[in-house]
Amino acid sequence: MKKYLGTAANIAIYFIIFYFSMYVFELMMKVKLYSTIIVANPSINLISIFCLSMLLYWLVHKWNLIFLNTERKTLAKVLKLVKVTPKTAGFSFLIGLAGALASIGLLQIASLNKMFPDLEENVHMMMNSGNFVLIIVALGILFPALEEVIFRGLMFNTLKKVMPISVAVIIQMVAYCLVQPSVAFMLISVVTGTVYCLIYIIVRSLWAPIIVQTTAMSLFFIGYKLEIGSGISNDPLAFTVTIAGLVIMIGLTILLMRKKRRSQLTTTY
DSSP states (O other), rough: HHHHHHHHHHHHHHHHHHHHHHHHHHHHSSHHHHHHHHHHTTTHHHHHHHHHHHHHHHHHHHHHHHSSOOOOOHHHHTTTTTOOOOOHHHHHHHHHHHHHHHHHHHOOOHHHHHHTTHHHHHHHHTTSSSSSHHHHHIIIIIIIHHIIIIIIIIIHHHHTSOHHHHHHHHHHHHHHHHSSSSSSHHHHHHHHHHHHHHHHHHOOTHHHHHHHHHHHHHHHHHHHTTTGGOOSSSHHHHHHHHHHHHHHHHHHHHHHHHHHTTTOOOOOO
């Protein structure tokens, strides 16, 4: 029972840190100079949240090392920020590219947009939040990386110590879905949250899912900006593009797993 309570406490701390960071910068909006900067470029607020969250995760890890006498590992080793091979990085990029394709197709499904109008509204709001380069840095790179740190590097690693890996994968996926900004994003995250975690298990490095998600999000926002999806003229075609992206994403993940098995790199996780 003690180990389960400790696990629940650790996971609670991970979320408290993230939401505390958001609260701090919400209070900062009362400072005129800061609010003036953020109104012009809201993405800076997200970059600030990323920096403060990562700093707090590092400080909590240091606290545990010093006062709780936990296992002597750096935060990078706990997260498994292990260097990946160029081939694995390339595979991760291709999986992310497929994810971007699926997202672009999904946004063009008219019937889905009628059912979940908040889907395109959220994307439109994000895309009109200041300088486009800062949008890519914040929403395409830093926030996806922060999600990987929280849900795969911290939460999944904590869960798998006290339960079967399959159960830990499902729980982190459910938690990942629950923090999404809309129901439509939650539905998408059922697939992505599972695939990102599987890639993490297969490669045994957090860099792999970080590459996948940052590629998917960055290319999605770039594609939206360039109106790449505007050429998709009807729902059947949009569905086809979306399903194709998801199938390629899952297929490449399975292929990556087989390659890792053949090269005998997938020992007991």
